[in-house]
Amino acid sequence: MMKSFAKYDLYIQIFFIVIGFIVTIIKGLDGWILFYFIVGIPQLISFVIKIFLKIKISPLFLIYGIAILPVWISIVILKIIGTDHQLTDIFSCIIMMAFFYSPFMVLLYVFENHNLYKSLK
Template sequence: MKTFVKYDFYIQLFFLILWPLGAILSGMEGWMMFYFIVGIPQLISFIIKICLKIKISPLFLIYGMTIMPVWISLLLLQIIGIDHKIMEIPGCIVIMAFFYSPFMGLLYVIESHNLYESLKINQ
């Protein structure tokens, strides 16, 4: 578990650093890719950490409560092509996430670092 947390932190940090480089090199398309370049590895990491029953902090819970609805909404928007009135709620969630996701991505990397440090101290 400690090895996973260590590698997970470095992977999350790598993707968080990779995003600004991509944004600089490719312009607006790089900025929009933030949500997938950083978000997908964080989503996978979040799900694995839940399954491993790693120490859950308040920041980890806040991340999950704010980011999981976004991914569920994106899936609904892509899979279900029904009446627009039904799709307004998932659409609003995705639009709101446009503004808070970069901060949540940074907080997730900080939380990964804190977990890594706590496991290193407990060794």
């Protein structure tokens, strides 16, 4: 079961990266924001599923979780709190920093998925 999940997960992640790039090309600069969500949401879902499947946690998997989970938590908190600048400054900073490192994290996650799939063969 884990081998099948790893294989499909790898292909799904690559599919969403390609779709994200296509949307970005079609929408221009406005598409970059969509890219983050088109690629990020499936990766978040995959990450959470893998936690519950109790896969072997590699250093890359751990780094991905430490870097990306605070971003999604910050987005949820900003949506709940609203625009009170005193309360939201730290969460806004976390999200802004993620715009710079998230593309690297996308590649890291796909690389980690590939390594997981190869290790299960």
